[in-house]
Amino acid sequence: MDSYSRGNSRMSMADAVYTQLREQIILVQRFPGDILNEACLAEEFQVSKTPVREALQLLSRTGWIVTLPRKGYVVRPVELRDVRDNFTIRRLLEPSLAGDAACNITAGQFSGLEEAVARQATAGEDFPAALNAARIFHIRIAEVSKNSRIQTIIADLLDEIRRLHYLLPDVEGHITSAAELRAHNAIISAVRLGDGGLARQLMAEHLNEVAHVLVNSFAGI
Helix, strand or coil: CCHHHHHHHHHHHHHHHHHHHHHHHHCCCCCCCCEECHHHHHHHHCCCHHHHHHHHHHHHHCCCEEEECCCEEEECCCCHHHHHHHHHHHHHHHHHHHHHHHHHCCHHHHHHHHHHHHHHHHCCCCHHHHHHHHHHHHHHHHHCCCCHHHHHHHHHHHHHHHHHHHHCHHHHHHHHCHHHHHHHHHHHHHHHHCCHHHHHHHHHHHHHHHHHHHHHHHHCC
């Protein structure tokens, strides 16, 4: 195996470890404050320490873990400020994305929006399925922009909120609540009508409502 192949294989292993660790953090299988040890992780994932180290460095750069001098890494705790900052950014981006979607969405993309909300509505007590469907709804709107950077930002922000739902089990019911589904369906209706102004307004109102629920729940911990 040449040096390029070895490097490519190593990066693939690092990507795999990164993806698995990131998902474990989101699902709170790794709790805020948990220490991540290179040797233990290498044994758990059946890889060498090198891809684990690379994965941990990437998780640190993307803000999921924090480096502790001479101790290693720790899963980053979530603070109330993080929740507020998340929605501040989303309020800046998503209403405009919804407005653009009303003007530029294709028939196929619109079907994807409808399918996401339908899955959310029929998920019943399957909380992870409902939460993922709600996430996909917002990602589908971002995808209409064809701006890969915005899509990545929105996806990362949504994963932070997905983690928050697992940290705050008392808000589980919100994701399939009548208010949540009504908001998504109203946005879909505005997009169907091609009414960009209404789509922007409805998305802003929806984000305000969700932020209110999550911030109040988090503040009550």
